[in-house]
Amino acid sequence: MPRKGILVHRPYERLTREQVELIHRASMQILTDPGLISFNREAVDILHSHGAAVESMAGDRQNWQVKIPEQLVLKALNTAPKTVKLGARNPDNALIMHGDEPRVYFITGSETNMWLDVDFPTYVNKADPTREIKIPEFKPRRGTVDDLCQSAHVCEHLEMVDGYIRTVNIQDRDITEDNKDINKFFASLNNNTKHFMSGLTSLKQLDNVVRMAELVAGGKKALEDNPIISFITCLVKSPLQFVDDTTATFIEVCRRGLPVAVSSSPQAGTTAPIKEAGIMAQINAEVLAGITLGQLVKPGTPVLYGSVPVRARMDTLGDSYGSVETSQYNIDCVQMARSYGLPNYSTSGVCDSKIPGQQSSIERLFSDIVVAMSGPQFLHCAFGLLDCNSVFCLLQAVLDDAHFKMIEFFLRQPRIDQPELEAMLKQIREVVATPQKLYIGHIRPLLRSGEISGIYPFEGSGEADDVFELAYERMKELLARPVDYIDRKTTARIFEEIHGILPRLNIYERGS
Amino acid sequence: MGKDIVATIKENVIQGRKTQEDVGIDESLTGTPGVMELVQQALESSISPHVIITEGLTAGMEVVGEKYSTKEYFIPDMLASAEAVGAAMDLLKPILESSNVETKGKFAIATVKGDIHDIGKNIVAILLKGAGYEVHDLGTDVPTEKVVEFVREEKPGYLGLSALLTTTMTEMGVVIKALEENKLRSSVKVLIGGAAVSEEFAQEIGADVYCVDGFAAVKVLEAFEIAKS
Numbered sequence: 001m002p003r004k005g006i007l008v009h010r011p012y013e014r015l016t017r018e019q020v021e022l023i024h025r026a027s028m029q030i031l032t033d034p035g036l037i038s039f040n041r042e043a044v045d046i047l048h049s050h051g052a053a054v055e056s057m058a059g060d061r062q063n064w065q066v067k068i069p070e071q072l073v074l075k076a077l078n079t080a081p082k083t084v085k086l087g088a089r090n091p092d093n094a095l096i097m098h099g100d101e102p103r104v105y106f107i108t109g110s111e112t113n114m115w116l117d118v119d120f121p122t123y124v125n126k127a128d129p130t131r132e133i134k135i136p137e138f139k140p141r142r143g144t145v146d147d148l149c150q151s152a153h154v155c156e157h158l159e160m161v162d163g164y165i166r167t168v169n170i171q172d173r174d175i176t177e178d179n180k181d182i183n184k185f186f187a188s189l190n191n192n193t194k195h196f197m198s199g200l201t202s203l204k205q206l207d208n209v210v211r212m213a214e215l216v217a218g219g220k221k222a223l224e225d226n227p228i229i230s231f232i233t234c235l236v237k238s239p240l241q242f243v244d245d246t247t248a249t250f251i252e253v254c255r256r257g258l259p260v261a262v263s264s265s266p267q268a269g270t271t272a273p274i275k276e277a278g279i280m281a282q283i284n285a286e287v288l289a290g291i292t293l294g295q296l297v298k299p300g301t302p303v304l305y306g307s308v309p310v311r312a313r314m315d316t317l318g319d320s321y322g323s324v325e326t327s328q329y330n331i332d333c334v335q336m337a338r339s340y341g342l343p344n345y346s347t348s349g350v351c352d353s354k355i356p357g358q359q360s361s362i363e364r365l366f367s368d369i370v371v372a373m374s375g376p377q378f379l380h381c382a383f384g385l386l387d388c389n390s391v392f393c394l395l396q397a398v399l400d401d402a403h404f405k406m407i408e409f410f411l412r413q414p415r416i417d418q419p420e421l422e423a424m425l426k427q428i429r430e431v432v433a434t435p436q437k438l439y440i441g442h443i444r445p446l447l448r449s450g451e452i453s454g455i456y457p458f459e460g461s462g463e464a465d466d467v468f469e470l471a472y473e474r475m476k477e478l479l480a481r482p483v484d485y486i487d488r489k490t491t492a493r494i495f496e497e498i499h500g501i502l503p504r505l506n507i508y509e510r511g512s
Numbered sequence: 513m514g515k516d517i518v519a520t521i522k523e524n525v526i527q528g529r530k531t532q533e534d535v536g537i538d539e540s541l542t543g544t545p546g547v548m549e550l551v552q553q554a555l556e557s558s559i560s561p562h563v564i565i566t567e568g569l570t571a572g573m574e575v576v577g578e579k580y581s582t583k584e585y586f587i588p589d590m591l592a593s594a595e596a597v598g599a600a601m602d603l604l605k606p607i608l609e610s611s612n613v614e615t616k617g618k619f620a621i622a623t624v625k626g627d628i629h630d631i632g633k634n635i636v637a638i639l640l641k642g643a644g645y646e647v648h649d650l651g652t653d654v655p656t657e658k659v660v661e662f663v664r665e666e667k668p669g670y671l672g673l674s675a676l677l678t679t680t681m682t683e684m685g686v687v688i689k690a691l692e693e694n695k696l697r698s699s700v701k702v703l704i705g706g707a708a709v710s711e712e713f714a715q716e717i718g719a720d721v722y723c724v725d726g727f728a729a730v731k732v733l734e735a736f737e738i739a740k741s
Contacts, residue, residue, distance in 0.1 A: 436638070440587070444592055448537070
């Protein structure tokens with residue numbers, strides 16, 4: 001049985017059917033005029049051989065203008081699977097996404113360079129030295145492979161995390177461009193039995209990574225049936241440019257038939273129009289261009305319609321993921337993907353705030369609720385991420401899990417039917433006839449059934465705000481739980497066949 | 513056999529099962545005798561009311577209190593157990609009275625004049641009854657004269673006054689003043705509670721104690737009972 005996620009019965013939609021059609025039509029026009037600039041030769045050749053008009057452009061680097069006709073896009077939309085399975089080491093953690101079904105899976109990510117440590121130093125009141133208070137202090141540092149293991153470990157045990165995208169960039173001294181991919185894949189797969197999605201640092205490592213997944217899944221066919229890994233590629237750089245290296249990676253991933261998210265991340269105001277109609281027409285064109293290329297490489301390649309639109313901050317022109325418009329764009333993208341019947345990869349929860357706190361909670365919870373209500377299948381929900389996706393904090397991830405539990409409860413279908421109402425009428429009449437007129441006795445059968453939402457799990461005692469301390473305790477408790485590591489024999493085989501994985505990641509050999 | 517029944521009474525108090533129809537925490541107990549049926553069986557087996565109360569009812573409530581303090585139990589659980597104990601005490605009351613066994617004190621409670629809110633008052637009444645007190649609920653919007661009359665006639669050791677509104681809480685002071693004027697104030701400990709009132713307000717109007725909730729009321733009365741003995 002795969003993970004259930006949350007079925008959104010009446011998804012929130014911003015766009016009318018007519019507006020969806022208008023965006024689609026505008027995207028089709030963009031794909032032929034101006035089309036895309038491709039810096040990747042192979043993509044140009046593939047698209048050209050299937051009828052796209054191609055013209056060589058002047059410039060320092062070789063590039064081509066590619067005009068993709070509508071019929072090519074429609075053909076690709078026809079061959080792209082409408083149901084995508086993302087497998088998992090533990091098959092019970094697999095995710096099944098139907099493009100026409102609004103269902104939410106909460107997935108971590110993206111990759112940050114910085115890891116935020118937390119400590120709780122004690123402060124003493126100058127006026128009254130008997131009064132002490134613990135205040136959290138956050139210290140950023142560069143992420144390591146040990147951090148990635150810890151993050152994967154905690155996310156394994158966080159109930160609401162349905163899948164894992166690596167959260168932190170590993171920057172140890174012994175990590176190089178050539179061994180980064182195999183180490184991040186092994187560290188994540190070894191500490192987490194949920195679906196694992198990642199980008200690739202080096203195309204040269206793709207076959208090693210796929211081989212590792214085959215060994216863990218139980219062979220080539222087993223990986224095909226249970227794709228425990230998938231990839232994310234930002235092959236299109238906004239506005240409308242096929243990037244050379246990521247496009248090359250995308251083409252090779254498609255050839256191997258593994259699931260891949262085609263992601264585009266335009267910034268409204270700088271790399272896309274700031275108006276909603278403009279960024280929507282452009283991002284839709286960019287994603288469809290990628291999907292079209294992928295289906296031409298290998299028809300039937302499982303793809304996710306990936307969308308990471310964001311609005312620019314007006315003070316710095318950096319990303320403003322905390323802006324309200326960012327959530328609007330993401331909800332629109334969910335609707336566009338659903339109109340094509342494609343599973344969606346959408347974004348929420350990214351905040352501008354640099355540390356956990358009130359700003360962080362407000363920004364992330366706002367977008368998490370509204371985007372989840374739209375029913376994206378694969379919600380890349382910035383678990384634990386801060387500072388516009390540049391910092392990962394495990395404490396924040398634990399806090400986010402509690403927020404998602406609340407959202408899960410909120411999205412439940414109302415249970416209002418004739419038998420339920422008849423039971424309630426009986427209850428009302430019974431209670432009104434009693435001297436105390438209290439319904440409390442009827443709460444009890446529901447108390448432990450999951451029908452009543454719980455108290456916020458990090459509520460302090462009295463007036464004290466102990467949220468961070470309590471979440472920290474929870475984090476330590478999760479880290480102390482055992483990990484279902486890859487078995488000894490498979491681990492030995494992985495280390496034997498794939499060279500460059502750090503010996504300290506082999507838990508059977510490190511002697512502790 | 514006797515010990516088994518008393519232990520089962522205790523377990524059913526913990527489960528909050530007043531009668532055999534009640535669903536406890538452990539659903540498999542549904543249909544088996546609840547506290548009331550078990551107390552009846554215990555009396556028929558000639559088990560003394562003292563043993564039933566101390567080793568069955570009170571011992572069960574102590575466990576419930578512990579479970580509440582560790583957040584394993586919630587208020588609806590506490591109330592279910594207290595209601596079961598209260599119903600059992602109603603069964604035992606005639607026997608206790610006929611055998612001159614001293615019971616816990618008499619507690620009168622009322623929502624003051626002008627105020628019809630009674631959730632808190634009712635919870636306090638259930639909890640205190642479950643703790644073994646003889647509870648007299650005078651109702652809501654109770655005129656001062658009626659409270660004074662009850663104190664004069666029934667001589668409760670404790671009087672609880674409840675008010676939710678800032679506009680009605682002043683009536684508590686009116687009741688206390690009326691008790692003084694009728695020379696009844698020293699005969700009764702006055703407890704006040706409700707969303708609008710506070711420790712400071714209790715001192716201001718001359719109440720004996722402010723109770724933040726029903727559990728505080730149980731603790732306060734226990735302390736008074738200990739001091740009395």
